Structure formats: C-alpha cells, structure tokens
Amino acid sequence: MKYLNDEDMLRLLPDVIQLKNRSQLLHSRGDYDISSMADIWKWAAPKMCKSKEIFFNEEEKSYRVEGDPKTFAKTPFNYRNKLLVLDIFTEPVGTKYDSFGIVFTTRKLFRNAALAVLGQREGVLAVTNGTYKIDFNNWTLISFGTCGVRYTTKKQYQHKFYPIAFLSVRA
Incomplete structure (x- = not known):
C-alpha cells in the first residue's frame, strides 16, 4: 500500500x-x-463559485502559486478542500431527454491548473484520465486535469495525472 x-x-x-x-x-x-435540473440547482446553489471573491474568500495571498507552498498548506483544511461548483450544464440527448451535469473542484485541486501554467509557460495540456467511473444512481464521474513527469525518491521518472476538476454527468 x-x-x-x-x-x-x-x-x-x-x-x-x-x-x-x-x-x-x-x-x-x-x-x-438528484434526478432533475431543479434537484441539481437545489444541491449546488450554496456551493456555486462564479467569482474571484468567492474563490479566494479573503485568503488570496495564501493562494499565490509562485510563493511558498507551505503558506497554502497552513490555511484551514476546510478552506483548501471545500467543494466548489464551477458550472452546471445541460445537453440535449435525442428528443426526449436532456443530459445534465456538474463541474466541481476544490481550491487545492485547482492549484494544479496554476502550477501547470507556471511550469509550461506556453499553454497547458488538458486531459481526462480515461477511466470514467459510474457512481451511484447512474452518474458518470469524469476526471479533468493535466499530466506531468516527476522525479521520485526511487530516482526514477514517473508520469502522473494531476486532477484539476471533475465532471459528474447523468444522461
């Protein structure tokens, strides 16, 4: 393990x-x-994050990626790992049904996007990890992130998937 x-x-x-x-x-x-758009809105409304002020929540200085990563680690656990809903969407599927979904992340996961931008300097590779998971009640969980290579303590290079956000979709 x-x-x-x-x-x-x-x-x-x-x-x-x-x-x-x-x-x-x-x-x-x-x-x-959760089986309709009304249910999604009811669940997601308190977690919606549509502005810079909501995202940083007065902790903007601790989120600076260029600085010391230990500063962010010292912020409260609930601040770093609070579920943030970035978007809710619908997509027509045929004539009878709509597919709907939620895009969500945490501040800690979203730092991977900022770190990727700093590391790449010219664009960021965005990928899904290819292992979609059907969760409870026929929701499909899709991981969205970037890939990187790191040097391990075993003195080997290792490819790694760094998640940024997740999509949960139901058709």
Whole structure:
C-alpha cells in the first residue's frame, strides 16, 4: 500500500466503516435523489463559485502559486478542500431527454491548473484520465486535469495525472 507508512495521509483517508456508511449518508442527506435540473440547482446553489471573491474568500495571498507552498498548506483544511461548483450544464440527448451535469473542484485541486501554467509557460495540456467511473444512481464521474513527469525518491521518472476538476454527468 502506497501510504502505509504515511500517517498524515492515513488520517485524511476514510476508514472501512466510513466507506460502508457512504451510501446511507447520501440517502439520508438526499444527495442520492438528484434526478432533475431543479434537484441539481437545489444541491449546488450554496456551493456555486462564479467569482474571484468567492474563490479566494479573503485568503488570496495564501493562494499565490509562485510563493511558498507551505503558506497554502497552513490555511484551514476546510478552506483548501471545500467543494466548489464551477458550472452546471445541460445537453440535449435525442428528443426526449436532456443530459445534465456538474463541474466541481476544490481550491487545492485547482492549484494544479496554476502550477501547470507556471511550469509550461506556453499553454497547458488538458486531459481526462480515461477511466470514467459510474457512481451511484447512474452518474458518470469524469476526471479533468493535466499530466506531468516527476522525479521520485526511487530516482526514477514517473508520469502522473494531476486532477484539476471533475465532471459528474447523468444522461
């Protein structure tokens, strides 16, 4: 297991009981029953992030990618990992149904976009990781991000996918 000896990472990962209770939690919160655009708007409205002020939330100085990454790491966990809905969309599928979806991220994940821009200097490679996951209630989760190469502690180069945002789509 990759993080077996990394106690900081293990504290962030859910335990077995939390994973088993996930479906139950989604049902009790009503998240499982999102089946129309009205349901999406009801769920996503408090999480919408359509402006710079909402995104930075008075922590703009800690988000500067050129600076010290430890500054961002010192911001509160909830600030770094809060779910932010970037967009809600619909797409006609045939004459009878509409496909709809949500684009979402966190401030921590979205830093990957800023880091990629700094590293590439001339455009950024944008990719999906190619492993679409059908989640609960027939929603498809699509990862959107960039690719990079890093040098590991084993003195090897490793290709890595860096997520920036996710799309959750239902037809």
